[in-house]
Amino acid sequence: MKIQLELNGDPHYVDIEPGESLLSLVRRLGAWSVRSGCDVGDCGSCTVLLNGRPVRSCITFAAKAQGGSVTTVEALGTPQALHPLQEAFLEAGAVQCGYCTPGMVLVAYDLLTRVDDPSADHVLRAIAGNLCRCTGYRKIVEAVRLAARRKAEGRWR
Amino acid sequence: MAVGTSKRSVVGHNVTKVDGPSLVCGRPKFTMDIDLSGSLVGVILPSPHAHARIKSIDTSAAESLSGVVCVLHHGNVSRIAHTTAGQGWPEPSPYDTFLFDNKVRYVGDKVAAVAANSEQVAREALRRISVEYEVLPSLLSVDAALAAGSPAIHDETDAEGIYDAAGNVAAAVDIPVGDVAAALAQAEVTVEATCEIPYSQHVPIEPHCTVAYFDEDGRLVVRTSTQVPFHVRRIVARVLELPLHRVRVVKPRIGGGFGVKQEVLLEPVAGALALRTGKAVRMVFTREEEFVSSRTRHPMKVRVALGAGKDGVLRALEMEATSNTGAYGAHALTVLSNVGSKTLPLYNKPHDLRFHGRAVYTNLPVAGAYRGYGATQGYFPLEVAMDQLAERLQIDPVELRLRNHIREGETSPIFERIGEGREGVAQIVRSCKLEECLRLGAERFGWREKRSAPRQRGPLTYGVGMACAMQGSGITGIDMGAATIMLNEDGSFRLLIGATDLGTGSDTVLAQIAAEMLGVPVEKISVYSSDTDFTPFDVGAYASSTTYVSGTAVLRAAQEVRSQVLDVAAAMLRQSRDTLEIHDGRVHGSAGKSVSLEEVGHRAAYVVDQHHIAATASCVPEESPPPFAAFFAEVCVDRETGLVRLERMLGVADCGVALHPRLAEGQVEGAMAQGVGHALFEEMVFSERGRCVNTNLLDYRIPSSTDLRSLEAILVDSYEPSGPLGAKSIAEIGINGPLPAISNAIYHAVGVRLARAPFTPGRVLRALEGKG
Numbered sequence: 001m002k003i004q005l006e007l008n009g010d011p012h013y014v015d016i017e018p019g020e021s022l023l024s025l026v027r028r029l030g031a032w033s034v035r036s037g038c039d040v041g042d043c044g045s046c047t048v049l050l051n052g053r054p055v056r057s058c059i060t061f062a063a064k065a066q067g068g069s070v071t072t073v074e075a076l077g078t079p080q081a082l083h084p085l086q087e088a089f090l091e092a093g094a095v096q097c098g099y100c101t102p103g104m105v106l107v108a109y110d111l112l113t114r115v116d117d118p119s120a121d122h123v124l125r126a127i128a129g130n131l132c133r134c135t136g137y138r139k140i141v142e143a144v145r146l147a148a149r150r151k152a153e154g155r156w157r
Numbered sequence: 158m159a160v161g162t163s164k165r166s167v168v169g170h171n172v173t174k175v176d177g178p179s180l181v182c183g184r185p186k187f188t189m190d191i192d193l194s195g196s197l198v199g200v201i202l203p204s205p206h207a208h209a210r211i212k213s214i215d216t217s218a219a220e221s222l223s224g225v226v227c228v229l230h231h232g233n234v235s236r237i238a239h240t241t242a243g244q245g246w247p248e249p250s251p252y253d254t255f256l257f258d259n260k261v262r263y264v265g266d267k268v269a270a271v272a273a274n275s276e277q278v279a280r281e282a283l284r285r286i287s288v289e290y291e292v293l294p295s296l297l298s299v300d301a302a303l304a305a306g307s308p309a310i311h312d313e314t315d316a317e318g319i320y321d322a323a324g325n326v327a328a329a330v331d332i333p334v335g336d337v338a339a340a341l342a343q344a345e346v347t348v349e350a351t352c353e354i355p356y357s358q359h360v361p362i363e364p365h366c367t368v369a370y371f372d373e374d375g376r377l378v379v380r381t382s383t384q385v386p387f388h389v390r391r392i393v394a395r396v397l398e399l400p401l402h403r404v405r406v407v408k409p410r411i412g413g414g415f416g417v418k419q420e421v422l423l424e425p426v427a428g429a430l431a432l433r434t435g436k437a438v439r440m441v442f443t444r445e446e447e448f449v450s451s452r453t454r455h456p457m458k459v460r461v462a463l464g465a466g467k468d469g470v471l472r473a474l475e476m477e478a479t480s481n482t483g484a485y486g487a488h489a490l491t492v493l494s495n496v497g498s499k500t501l502p503l504y505n506k507p508h509d510l511r512f513h514g515r516a517v518y519t520n521l522p523v524a525g526a527y528r529g530y531g532a533t534q535g536y537f538p539l540e541v542a543m544d545q546l547a548e549r550l551q552i553d554p555v556e557l558r559l560r561n562h563i564r565e566g567e568t569s570p571i572f573e574r575i576g577e578g579r580e581g582v583a584q585i586v587r588s589c590k591l592e593e594c595l596r597l598g599a600e601r602f603g604w605r606e607k608r609s610a611p612r613q614r615g616p617l618t619y620g621v622g623m624a625c626a627m628q629g630s631g632i633t634g635i636d637m638g639a640a641t642i643m644l645n646e647d648g649s650f651r652l653l654i655g656a657t658d659l660g661t662g663s664d665t666v667l668a669q670i671a672a673e674m675l676g677v678p679v680e681k682i683s684v685y686s687s688d689t690d691f692t693p694f695d696v697g698a699y700a701s702s703t704t705y706v707s708g709t710a711v712l713r714a715a716q717e718v719r720s721q722v723l724d725v726a727a728a729m730l731r732q733s734r735d736t737l738e739i740h741d742g743r744v745h746g747s748a749g750k751s752v753s754l755e756e757v758g759h760r761a762a763y764v765v766d767q768h769h770i771a772a773t774a775s776c777v778p779e780e781s782p783p784p785f786a787a788f789f790a791e792v793c794v795d796r797e798t799g800l801v802r803l804e805r806m807l808g809v810a811d812c813g814v815a816l817h818p819r820l821a822e823g824q825v826e827g828a829m830a831q832g833v834g835h836a837l838f839e840e841m842v843f844s845e846r847g848r849c850v851n852t853n854l855l856d857y858r859i860p861s862s863t864d865l866r867s868l869e870a871i872l873v874d875s876y877e878p879s880g881p882l883g884a885k886s887i888a889e890i891g892i893n894g895p896l897p898a899i900s901n902a903i904y905h906a907v908g909v910r911l912a913r914a915p916f917t918p919g920r921v922l923r924a925l926e927g928k929g
Contacts, residue, residue: 032190033183035412037362038444042854045362072183079178086181090173093819096827097660098180099363099412105181124862131854133362133413134660135823136830137862138869 003066007031008075016062022048022055022070025062031072033102037131044130047103048072054110073102076109084155085109085147092143096134104130108144117148166740167673168882171819175665175684176410176658186410188366188382189441196368196437197226197272199423199430200279202286203450204261204268207295207520207847208310211259211268211288218285219271224278227434228286230269231257234429237396238315241452242487242525243385243419245635245696249578251318251327251486253311256396256425261290262310262484263520264848265449272430272438295520296325297847299458299481302519310484310518319486320515327482328490328578331513332497334570340473340509344464347473348545351460352538352912354896356453356481356841356849357834359527360859363412364447369427370437377404377428382411384418384657385697390689396425397432404428408687414659415831416526419699420452420487445852448841452525455492455516456481457534461542464507469552469560471507476500476535478514483523489516490578492524495531498581500539502569502783503627504561512575520847526699528828529892532628533835540624540897541910553608554901555599558591558625558787565589582633584780588877588885590811591625591785597873598623598809602789611906616797619804620906622790626893627783630877630886631702637777638707639693640714642671644722644770646762648742648754649681655695656707657687661888662820663703667711669816670881674715675722676739677754693773701886704816706778708881713774721770725757728765782877782885786810786825788894792902799922801903803833805867808891811875814883818872821887825870828891833868834860835892836899837915 004013007029016025023046026034034057037045041059048057049071050064077083082090085105095101104127111118111126118126123144124137132140150156179186216228238252257267269286273279296302296310302325311322320326341347367381377399383389386406394401411418423440430438442451457480464473478496482489497512527533543561547554563569563586573583599605604621612619641653652671658664668682675682686692695707719739726744727734729752738745745751761770791804808825815821838858842851851857870891876883900911909924 031183032185035187035189035363037364037412038854040444040853042444043362073181074183077182079182079184082178082181086178089181090177091171093171093823095174095177095180096662096823097361097363097413098176098410099187099361099660101181102183121866124866128861128863131362131859131861133360133415133831133859134827136826136860136868137865138826139819139823141862 003063005065006069008072020062021058022060022062022065023057026057026070026072031074033073035099045100045103047106047130049106049110054107073105084150088147088150089143092139092146094135094140094143100130100132104132104140111144112148112151116152118144120145165673167669167679168816169814171817172665172669172679174662175668175679180410187363187412188368188380188409193368193439196439197274197434198276198279199270199272199427199438199440200283201267201426201450202269202283204264204266206261206290206292207264207297208293209261209290210293211261212291213289214269215287216269218287219282222278222282222285224274225271225282227272227430228269229257229429229433231259235398238317239392239396240487241420241422243388243421243697246391249490250488251316253316253319254485256429263522265522266484270426270430272434295847297520299479299517299519302517310520325518326515327486327518328493328516330494332574333511334574335509337473337475337509337511340507341462341464341475344472345467346546346549347462347464348542348549349460349462350538350542350545350912351458352541353458354454354456354534354537354835354914356456356522357839358448358453358841359415359417361413361415361417364442364444365418365423365451366441367423367427368437368439369431377431378407379404379424379428380407380409381424382418383408384414384659384699386657386687386689387655387694388697389421389424392421393424393428397428405690408657411659414698415528416699417452418659419526422451444854448852448857449522449849452487453522453841454527455524455534459496459534459538461538463542463546465546467550469546469550469557471504471561473509474501474504474507475511478534480514480516481519481521481524482516483519483521485523486516487523487525492531494575494578496535498571498575499532499628500535501571502563503625505563505567505569506561510571521843522849528831528889530889532626533893536624536626536893537896541900541912544622544901544904554623555595555604558595562591562625563589577632577635582780586783587879588782588813588875589785590873590875591787593873594785594787594809594811597871598787598789598807601871602807604789607791616795618794618796618906620792620794620902622898622901622905624788624894624897624901626890627785628701628886628890629781629783630705631778631781632700633778633781636696636700636702636706637775638695638710639773639775640707640710641693641773642714642718642771644718644758646758648758649683650675652682652684652711653692654686654707654711655692656703657698659698661824662817663698666704666816666820667708670708670711671715673882674712674719677742701889704884705880705886706776708884709776710774712881713776714772717772717774718770722754722757725761726752729760780879782879784810784812784885784887784890786890786894788898790895790898790902792899792906794903794906794921796907796925799918799925801837801916801921803837803864806833806895807869808894809871809873810887810890811873812887813875813877813880813885815872816882816884821872822870824887825891826868828889829868829895830860830865832892832895833865835914836895840915
């Protein structure tokens with residue numbers, strides 16, 4: 001079966017296997033940032049934005065992306081030109097092993113597109129579905145709030 | 158203020174993590190982030206039985222399946238005894254493991270492996286392998302394994318290094334110092350605590366994964382998510398009967414380890430499948446396999462008896478540990494030894510001590526290295542017992558620790574008596590700011606106020622508890638780390654290290670040391686690590702060793718490169734090298750003269766007396782300076798439901814000079830988070846047939862963000878004279894605090910001692926009911 005989707009702004013018309021997950025598809029298409037941690041929707045590390053909202057790509061059928069747009073962290077910034085949210089993650093020390101980071105960044109991105117100045121508690125609840133085993137979450141919360149301040153200062157794109 | 162840190166330009170600063178920009182952009186940096194089209198998929202057939210002999214195995218139906226390339230099992234591979242524990246040679250763990258054996262010893266043990274051209278076909282092939290088992294009595298507890306007449310789990314005759322195979326004892330330790338029985342009998346006050354930790358798993362978000370393939374010269378390359386690339390190379394070469402130089406191990410970024418990737422699990426299997434098929438083979442544990450077939454913390458029951466005077470000063474200290482090592486003895490002796498060696502020196506007042514214990518085989522999953530490595534199991538009862546002693550003597554728990562803890566310039570006989578499965582090495586503690594940790598922590602936490610006035614609101618009762626801990630910095634006289642530094646002709650440097658960054662930030666910290674010594678910013682240091690073909694030897698990331706051991710190697714290599722740079726610069730400036738200084742990327746002489754490192758590099762490479770400016774240095778530590786920490790926990794206990802909610806967790810740590818404070822804090826916070834998991838949630842549950850039943854992250858719950866609303870680490874100023882630029886370790890210590898601190902806080906709140914982790918609502922309710 002062939003489907004049509006946009007991945008990080010690029011149009012694709014691709015063959016998918018019956019039952020193929022969106023995780024498998026976007027990795028095949030080169031979005032290496034989307035990584036499997038459990039394959040059953042528990043850990044959140046494979047989070048992508050489907051039509052602007054976070055989904056767990058491991059338990060989302062690739063076919064669901066038909067006609068839609070998928071955004072992964074590759075769309076935000078590059079190592080040479082980081083997005084302010086990614087900058088904030090690094091500054092706050094929110095990245096240790098970095099495996100959960102792309103999913104975490106996307107969930108934070110989604111939060112900050114909806115809420116201008118989230119409280120610490122708001123951030124804690126927003127990221128509760130994304131497991132991080134390295135940081136204890138404190139520095140991730142700091143990063144998201146730092147990014148919110150920068151967004152308020154107009155340093156956002 | 159720590160000596161010299163104020164004038165450092167790189168260390169002590171929160172520089173950008175060297176791998177940070179690419180990680181936060183999701184660049185392909187992990188083991189599986191490569192094009193694997195054309196590679197075979199390897200999968201393992203797990204044992205359905207906890208204890209059985211394989212009478213026969215028929216793989217013909219699997220092999221006839223289209224797409225199946227190879228099936229391996231005990232009948233068609235060499236039988237070579239080894240350990241999966243990635244430790245220095247000779248490993249202190251018994252050689253009781255085989256690539257495939259004619260016996261299985263736990264549910265999830267390897268029976269066979271299949272390589273096929275898709276995962277679907279490989280899994281179908283597993284279903285078609287027909288195995289006839291002779292089921293043996295399964296020993297699903299330490300008591301069952303030790304009972305008279307129990308069968309031996311390791312009855313094979315070719316295992317080596319088992320303490321008592323017939324009795325199912327993998328390892329045993331008994332270290333008496335003085336006469337602890339007499340000292341306990343004479344003590345004015347004695348208390349005793351016995352605490353138990355169940356099976357728990359590391360849960361790195363990236364499960365174990367490996368790709369084995371051949372390079373253009375036919376050498377086996379193993380790209381793998383490991384903490385110990387050089388040990389992987391040695392063990393894979395041994396198991397596959399290859400010369401060591403025919404194996405290359407590459408560790409890309411890894412998605413968390415915490416000890417579980419100090420085990421060599423998938424690499425020999427993937428290597429064997431690749432060798433047999435001549436093709437690239439990839440293997441990834443599913444999350445279920447990560448629980449069932451990888452490694453766990455050693456479940457343990459530990460008893461502590463304290464004898465003290467009425468002044469609260471300890472006179473006698475006995476600790477007895479019964480460790481469950483599961484079906485194989487990976488890290489059995491060393492984790493057991495560390496239960497005593499990493500805890501008893503903290504309170505060095507008693508002259509009479511004893512540490513003894515056994516590590517017992519059972520037909521349950523295999524335990525291995527897990528952050529804390531025995532210390533976590535030891536501190537739980539030790540710090541609960543200290544809380545009991547404080548209560549008995551009506552001394553504040555913080556004050557009791559202040560009266561007993563080791564100080565700078567002091568020692569403990571334990572340092573010399575217990576090492577890594579052998580005698581240890583005597584050492585004097587040169588840096589210890591535990592008193593500052595205790596005082597600062599108590600002040601920031603509001604300890605005195607919260608302790609004296611517990612809050613209550615309906616069924617919700619609040620309480621506070623605390624605990625202390627120490628750890629080590631590498632393994633004295635055994636660990637070795639090495640580093641190579643080379644000057645490029647543009648004045649930048651390459652830093653090659655065998656050390657293994659598993660997310661800790663060690664690549665960054667080691668680059669900071671090099672940058673500091675060579676007078677350049679971190680951006681001028683290109684770090685390449687953990688590749689057995691291209692980086693110097695390093696034992697890998699374990700035992701809180703990298704900053705201290707590998708960092709010292711980097712410091713030495715940098716000093717040597719610096720000296721070579723000065724030689725060239727002295728000739729260029731026509732000045733004595735003794736007066737030269739390097740900073741800001743230039744070598745500065747007298748009279749305002751200077752040359753840039755680029756000019757030095759260019760001259761050495763192309764112009765005069767051409768030579769490569771480079772050096773390699775090694776470090777084997779002569780001591781293992783402990784980091785110290787104080788922990789404070791506040792809990793809210795619901796008396797009606799038994800639910801314990803963590804209100805606040807504070808850890809205050811002395812890690813010497815924090816070379817990268819934010820990364821160091823992150824280590825403490827992350828370790829404490831895992832400790833909170835131990836205390837409140839995490840336990841592998843087994844069926845009566847020995848099968849782990851909660852093999853996903855809903856049923857086995859690790860802390861999520863909302864479980865850790867207030868968890869914070871603070872570092873105190875300290876300077877370790879033997880460490881690189883004043884540093885010692887920080888990676889493990891934080892995991893030791895939450896179990897006892899939270900148990901003590903629950904006691905403060907509701908008056909019941911929780912001695913069996915995790916402190917689930919059911920256990921808390923039962924304890925409350927027992928209290929009446």
